[in-house]
Amino acid sequence: MSYLLNTWYIAGWADELAPRAMLGRTIVEQPMVFFRDSRGAIQALADRCPHRFAPLHMGTIVGDSIQCPYHGLRFDGSGQCTHNPHGEGNIPKAACVRGFAVVERHGAIWVWLGERHLASDALIPDFSFFEQAPTHAKGHGYLPTRAHYELLSDNIMDLSHVDFLHPDTLGGGALSRTRAAVEELANDRVRISWWAADDVPPPAFGAHLEDPSRADVWAEVIWHAPGLMLLGSGATAPGRPREEGPVTWNLHLMTPQDATNTHYFFANTRSFEQDNAQLNAFVQDMLIGIFAGEDKPMVEAQQRQIGEVDLLGLNPVLLPVDAGAVRCRRVLRRLIETERAATHANPSSSFGKEVLR
Amino acid sequence: MSYLLNTWYIAGWADELAPRAMLGRTIVEQPMVFFRDSRGAIQALADRCPHRFAPLHMGTIVGDSIQCPYHGLRFDGSGQCTHNPHGEGNIPKAACVRGFAVVERHGAIWVWLGERHLASDALIPDFSFFEQAPTHAKGHGYLPTRAHYELLSDNIMDLSHVDFLHPDTLGGGALSRTRAAVEELANDRVRISWWAADDVPPPAFGAHLEDPSRADVWAEVIWHAPGLMLLGSGATAPGRPREEGPVTWNLHLMTPQDATNTHYFFANTRSFEQDNAQLNAFVQDMLIGIFAGEDKPMVEAQQRQIGEVDLLGLNPVLLPVDAGAVRCRRVLRRLIETERAATHANPSSSFGKEVLR
Amino acid sequence: MSYLLNTWYIAGWADELAPRAMLGRTIVEQPMVFFRDSRGAIQALADRCPHRFAPLHMGTIVGDSIQCPYHGLRFDGSGQCTHNPHGEGNIPKAACVRGFAVVERHGAIWVWLGERHLASDALIPDFSFFEQAPTHAKGHGYLPTRAHYELLSDNIMDLSHVDFLHPDTLGGGALSRTRAAVEELANDRVRISWWAADDVPPPAFGAHLEDPSRADVWAEVIWHAPGLMLLGSGATAPGRPREEGPVTWNLHLMTPQDATNTHYFFANTRSFEQDNAQLNAFVQDMLIGIFAGEDKPMVEAQQRQIGEVDLLGLNPVLLPVDAGAVRCRRVLRRLIETERAATHANPSSSFGKEVLR
Structure with missing residues (x-):
C-alpha cells in the first residue's frame, strides 16, 4: 500500500484533545500519539517508546513531556528524551521517538508524515468558513469506517448516489437526472458540479423553499488530494441565484488508517435558520443517521466484495457519473x-524508511 | 479448494424467500442473491453490481428486476441490465451480472453453478416425500456450521456416532454393535445400511414400540454427490418388517459456503402419530437441540483441529465404521x-474462470 | 517459534482439575487434555483422537480412560487405546495418542513435552513454601494473556516498572532509585536483587512498618528457565535484617501457549498477619486487580506493537534496568x-517431529 506522505492529514477534531489529554491514533499505518503541552499546543509523536515499545498514549503528561507508562522515560514534543529515571541522569542518545509537524487549524488537528522541511502550513486548505459559522448552524463528527479511503471519496465525488441510497432525505432525483461537470483545478484539486434546472428539490431543502415542489437544484464538490472534500449544495427558486435558496457547505475529510480502514471526519454548516438550535440538533442527528446507517454500511460492503485490490483493476463498468471519482483517483496516482x-x-534521504516502519 | 460445479446445490429453503424479498448467500465461494420476480419465480444472480461492486441483496425489487442500492442500476433474472438512470437511456454492454439456473422444488431452492446447458432439473433427486408428508409429521431447519461440508457428510455416513454423541436420544447402542453394509449405487450415489436384530432400540423409538426394550433396529443413508443425504431409520418388533414399527425419513443437505463453512439444511418426517402437532413440535425442538448442541460443536471442533487440509491426508486411524464416509469421499474426488x-x-470454455471469480 | 521442550511446564493449578474432571489446554502449541484417573492421579494426553481428530477433552472418563466423545474409543493415561466399540474387539495398532509425563506438585500440574526418559521430577524447582504457607496467608490465580511469555518474564525481571505502572500500590520509587545486581546461578537460573537503603517503602508494605515513611526496601527474583520466577520483596526499618519487616514470597509462572499467548499463573504468600482472612482476601483482590488491570494491558499492548518478531531484533534502547531480563533471554536462547x-x-530421534505436530 502506498500513500501520499508530503501532505497534511487530518488526525482528529481539535476538541477530541482536552487540555493535558492524549489521543492515540494510527495514520497511514503509523501509530501516533497527540497531546497538548503546557501552553495548549498540540504535539505529535510516534506512539512507541524506544525502550520496550510501550504505547506512549497509555502514559501520563508531565510538564511538556509524555511519560512512558511502563518505565517512566519522558519525551517532549520534538521526540527528545527529557528524563530517564534509570540511568543516573544519563539519557541514551538513541532514546528518542519521531516527532511530526502538527498544526491546529479550522477546528482540526493536521499532521504531516513526509519530509518535515516541506511541511508548510500554507498548504492547509482554507476551511475557515467552518470556524466562522454560527454555533447553531454547524456540527461535526467522526466515523471510523472499514473501507479504503478512496471508496469514501468516490462516494462524495458521485452525488448521484443520494437519489438511491438516501431517497427520503438528501436525494430527490435531480442530481441523477443532470450531467455533472468535472474540471481539474490548480493545486491538485478536482471540482465536480451539478445544476438541475426546474427539477425536484431534495426533501431536506424543500422544507425551506416557498414552492417545495420545483427548484433549481445544485451541488458541487472540490476535492483536495489525497482526500479532503468541500461540498456545497442547495436549491433555489427556478431561475434565481443559488444564494437565494437554502445552502449548506460541508466537509468530508478522509484520512487513511491503513489499506482497509479510514478515519472519516465530517462537518456541516447551513445558511438558513442559523439561530435555530433545535433544527441544528435535528440536522446533526439526521446526518449521522445517514452517514452511519446508509453510507458506511454501503462502502464497507463494497470493501468486503473488493478485498485489498485496486477498484479500477477489477474492471468495473464505468458510467458518466464516475467521471469525478475517476479523475481524483488518477490525480492521486500521479502524485x-x-x-x-x-x-x-535521492537515495540518501531516509524519507521512505523513516516514515512507514 | 475445488468443488463440484455441474451439480445442484441447495441454496436455501423456499420459505426463506418471501414474495418480493431477497436472500444473499454465498455458495461455493460465489456470493449470490436470490429473489422472487413478479410471478413468484425464484431468480439467482451474482451478488455484485458490475458498476461499483455493491451487493445487490442490499437493494430493492422493482418489477422483475433488482435495483442496485447504490446508484440504481437494475438487473433482471437473466442478469441483463434493464435500467440505467445515469446514461440517458444507454445501457453499457458490459453492465450485466451472471445469472444462474435455479429451481424451486421439494420446498428448497436449487441452484446450478456450472455449465448452464447441463443444468437439467431431471438431475434433482426425488425428495418429494418431504412435500407430501402431513403438516404435523414434518419439520425442517438451517444451521450454518463452521466446518468443511465433508466433515458434516462423514457425520451422517457413520451413524455409529449416535451411540456416543447422542446416547440419551438417538443412540441406544444397536448401530455400533452391528456392521454396516456399504454399496455404490448408480448416479454417483452411495448407500450405507444397518440392521441390528433383537437389540436395544434408541429412546426416541422405544416410546413407540409395544416392547420398548427389544427391537430390530435399522438405519440407512443414501448419499448423493456432493452432499445430499436421505436418511431412514426405525425400529420394529424382532423379526417383523420394518414398516410395522416407527419410521423416520430425514434429509441432511450440505452445501459448501467455502472451505471451512457449510450451509447445513435438515428436514424430517415420521410415520407415526402424524396428526400429533404437540409431538411434532417436541421432535423439532429435540432435533435442533441435538444438531445445534451436539453435532455442530463436534464437527466444528474437528475442523479447528484439522485446519484447512484434507482429513485423509492426515492419516487418521480408519475403522470399519468409516467405510461409508470414505467411499463417498472417493466418489466425490473422482467426480x-x-x-x-x-x-x-476444452480451453475455449470460460467455465472455470466464470464461476469462481 | 522454538521452545525449550526438555523442561517442566506448569499446565494449571491442581485445583483446576476436580476428581473425574478433564481440562483441555494448549501448551507450547500442543493441545493437551489432563484428567484424573480412578486413584486421583493426573494423566496427560494429546487432545486429539487418532480416528477423527475429535478433542478428547469433550469426552467422558470411563474407569482410568478417556472415552472419545464422537465414536467412543477409549485411551488410558499412557495413550494406549483400551477399548474400540467398532472393531469386534480388535484395537488397531495405530490407535493411540501421545501420553506425557505429568506430576502434581506444589499445588500445580507439571508437564514435560520433551524426551520422556529425561523427565525426572527432581528437576522441578522446590516451591514447597507455597504449600506450607498458612491458609489465610496465601492465594493463587491464572490469567491467560495475549503476549509472548518472555514479555511477561521481562516484566518480573525488571521490577523498576512498579514505580511507574503501579505507583499507588506496589511502587514507591525505591526500586528505580537503586541499581539491581544480576548474577547467573547454577541450573540455568538468574537472580536479580535490589536493596534500597533508607528509602520510601511501597504503600503495600508501609502499613506494616512502625515508621511507614522510611525503610530499607528490597526485592529479588530468581528466574528458572524457561519462565518460572520466585519473587521475594519486603521492607524493614533502616539498618535492620529484612526478616524483621513484612516479607512476601510470590510465584510468577509463565507457560507459553503459542507465540503470542501465555498461561500466566501467579501465587503469593506473606509473613505478616498470617491468620487475617480479611486481609488475605484484600491482598488477593488487590493483586488480581494489578495484574489484570495494569500488567496484562501493558504487555498485551507491547505485543501488538512488536508483532511476531523477537524483541531484541527490533533494536530497543537498552537501559541498566534491562540487565536481568536480557540475561534471562540469553540463557534461554542458549538452552x-x-x-x-x-x-x-541424533536424527533417529523422533523427538522434534513427535512433539510439535
Missing part, C-alpha cells in the same frame, strides 16, 4: 508516483 | 477430477 | 539452541 520517484532519485 | 479434466480439455 | 543441536545430532 503518489511523483513522490515515490523523487524519493528514489 | 471433481473428472470435471476439472473436462474443463481443461 | 534452546543446545537442545535443537542435540536433536539434530
Whole structure:
C-alpha cells in the first residue's frame, strides 16, 4: 500500500484533545500519539517508546513531556528524551521517538508524515468558513469506517448516489437526472458540479423553499488530494441565484488508517435558520443517521466484495457519473508516483524508511 | 479448494424467500442473491453490481428486476441490465451480472453453478416425500456450521456416532454393535445400511414400540454427490418388517459456503402419530437441540483441529465404521477430477474462470 | 517459534482439575487434555483422537480412560487405546495418542513435552513454601494473556516498572532509585536483587512498618528457565535484617501457549498477619486487580506493537534496568539452541517431529 506522505492529514477534531489529554491514533499505518503541552499546543509523536515499545498514549503528561507508562522515560514534543529515571541522569542518545509537524487549524488537528522541511502550513486548505459559522448552524463528527479511503471519496465525488441510497432525505432525483461537470483545478484539486434546472428539490431543502415542489437544484464538490472534500449544495427558486435558496457547505475529510480502514471526519454548516438550535440538533442527528446507517454500511460492503485490490483493476463498468471519482483517483496516482520517484532519485534521504516502519 | 460445479446445490429453503424479498448467500465461494420476480419465480444472480461492486441483496425489487442500492442500476433474472438512470437511456454492454439456473422444488431452492446447458432439473433427486408428508409429521431447519461440508457428510455416513454423541436420544447402542453394509449405487450415489436384530432400540423409538426394550433396529443413508443425504431409520418388533414399527425419513443437505463453512439444511418426517402437532413440535425442538448442541460443536471442533487440509491426508486411524464416509469421499474426488479434466480439455470454455471469480 | 521442550511446564493449578474432571489446554502449541484417573492421579494426553481428530477433552472418563466423545474409543493415561466399540474387539495398532509425563506438585500440574526418559521430577524447582504457607496467608490465580511469555518474564525481571505502572500500590520509587545486581546461578537460573537503603517503602508494605515513611526496601527474583520466577520483596526499618519487616514470597509462572499467548499463573504468600482472612482476601483482590488491570494491558499492548518478531531484533534502547531480563533471554536462547543441536545430532530421534505436530 502506498500513500501520499508530503501532505497534511487530518488526525482528529481539535476538541477530541482536552487540555493535558492524549489521543492515540494510527495514520497511514503509523501509530501516533497527540497531546497538548503546557501552553495548549498540540504535539505529535510516534506512539512507541524506544525502550520496550510501550504505547506512549497509555502514559501520563508531565510538564511538556509524555511519560512512558511502563518505565517512566519522558519525551517532549520534538521526540527528545527529557528524563530517564534509570540511568543516573544519563539519557541514551538513541532514546528518542519521531516527532511530526502538527498544526491546529479550522477546528482540526493536521499532521504531516513526509519530509518535515516541506511541511508548510500554507498548504492547509482554507476551511475557515467552518470556524466562522454560527454555533447553531454547524456540527461535526467522526466515523471510523472499514473501507479504503478512496471508496469514501468516490462516494462524495458521485452525488448521484443520494437519489438511491438516501431517497427520503438528501436525494430527490435531480442530481441523477443532470450531467455533472468535472474540471481539474490548480493545486491538485478536482471540482465536480451539478445544476438541475426546474427539477425536484431534495426533501431536506424543500422544507425551506416557498414552492417545495420545483427548484433549481445544485451541488458541487472540490476535492483536495489525497482526500479532503468541500461540498456545497442547495436549491433555489427556478431561475434565481443559488444564494437565494437554502445552502449548506460541508466537509468530508478522509484520512487513511491503513489499506482497509479510514478515519472519516465530517462537518456541516447551513445558511438558513442559523439561530435555530433545535433544527441544528435535528440536522446533526439526521446526518449521522445517514452517514452511519446508509453510507458506511454501503462502502464497507463494497470493501468486503473488493478485498485489498485496486477498484479500477477489477474492471468495473464505468458510467458518466464516475467521471469525478475517476479523475481524483488518477490525480492521486500521479502524485503518489511523483513522490515515490523523487524519493528514489535521492537515495540518501531516509524519507521512505523513516516514515512507514 | 475445488468443488463440484455441474451439480445442484441447495441454496436455501423456499420459505426463506418471501414474495418480493431477497436472500444473499454465498455458495461455493460465489456470493449470490436470490429473489422472487413478479410471478413468484425464484431468480439467482451474482451478488455484485458490475458498476461499483455493491451487493445487490442490499437493494430493492422493482418489477422483475433488482435495483442496485447504490446508484440504481437494475438487473433482471437473466442478469441483463434493464435500467440505467445515469446514461440517458444507454445501457453499457458490459453492465450485466451472471445469472444462474435455479429451481424451486421439494420446498428448497436449487441452484446450478456450472455449465448452464447441463443444468437439467431431471438431475434433482426425488425428495418429494418431504412435500407430501402431513403438516404435523414434518419439520425442517438451517444451521450454518463452521466446518468443511465433508466433515458434516462423514457425520451422517457413520451413524455409529449416535451411540456416543447422542446416547440419551438417538443412540441406544444397536448401530455400533452391528456392521454396516456399504454399496455404490448408480448416479454417483452411495448407500450405507444397518440392521441390528433383537437389540436395544434408541429412546426416541422405544416410546413407540409395544416392547420398548427389544427391537430390530435399522438405519440407512443414501448419499448423493456432493452432499445430499436421505436418511431412514426405525425400529420394529424382532423379526417383523420394518414398516410395522416407527419410521423416520430425514434429509441432511450440505452445501459448501467455502472451505471451512457449510450451509447445513435438515428436514424430517415420521410415520407415526402424524396428526400429533404437540409431538411434532417436541421432535423439532429435540432435533435442533441435538444438531445445534451436539453435532455442530463436534464437527466444528474437528475442523479447528484439522485446519484447512484434507482429513485423509492426515492419516487418521480408519475403522470399519468409516467405510461409508470414505467411499463417498472417493466418489466425490473422482467426480471433481473428472470435471476439472473436462474443463481443461476444452480451453475455449470460460467455465472455470466464470464461476469462481 | 522454538521452545525449550526438555523442561517442566506448569499446565494449571491442581485445583483446576476436580476428581473425574478433564481440562483441555494448549501448551507450547500442543493441545493437551489432563484428567484424573480412578486413584486421583493426573494423566496427560494429546487432545486429539487418532480416528477423527475429535478433542478428547469433550469426552467422558470411563474407569482410568478417556472415552472419545464422537465414536467412543477409549485411551488410558499412557495413550494406549483400551477399548474400540467398532472393531469386534480388535484395537488397531495405530490407535493411540501421545501420553506425557505429568506430576502434581506444589499445588500445580507439571508437564514435560520433551524426551520422556529425561523427565525426572527432581528437576522441578522446590516451591514447597507455597504449600506450607498458612491458609489465610496465601492465594493463587491464572490469567491467560495475549503476549509472548518472555514479555511477561521481562516484566518480573525488571521490577523498576512498579514505580511507574503501579505507583499507588506496589511502587514507591525505591526500586528505580537503586541499581539491581544480576548474577547467573547454577541450573540455568538468574537472580536479580535490589536493596534500597533508607528509602520510601511501597504503600503495600508501609502499613506494616512502625515508621511507614522510611525503610530499607528490597526485592529479588530468581528466574528458572524457561519462565518460572520466585519473587521475594519486603521492607524493614533502616539498618535492620529484612526478616524483621513484612516479607512476601510470590510465584510468577509463565507457560507459553503459542507465540503470542501465555498461561500466566501467579501465587503469593506473606509473613505478616498470617491468620487475617480479611486481609488475605484484600491482598488477593488487590493483586488480581494489578495484574489484570495494569500488567496484562501493558504487555498485551507491547505485543501488538512488536508483532511476531523477537524483541531484541527490533533494536530497543537498552537501559541498566534491562540487565536481568536480557540475561534471562540469553540463557534461554542458549538452552534452546543446545537442545535443537542435540536433536539434530541424533536424527533417529523422533523427538522434534513427535512433539510439535
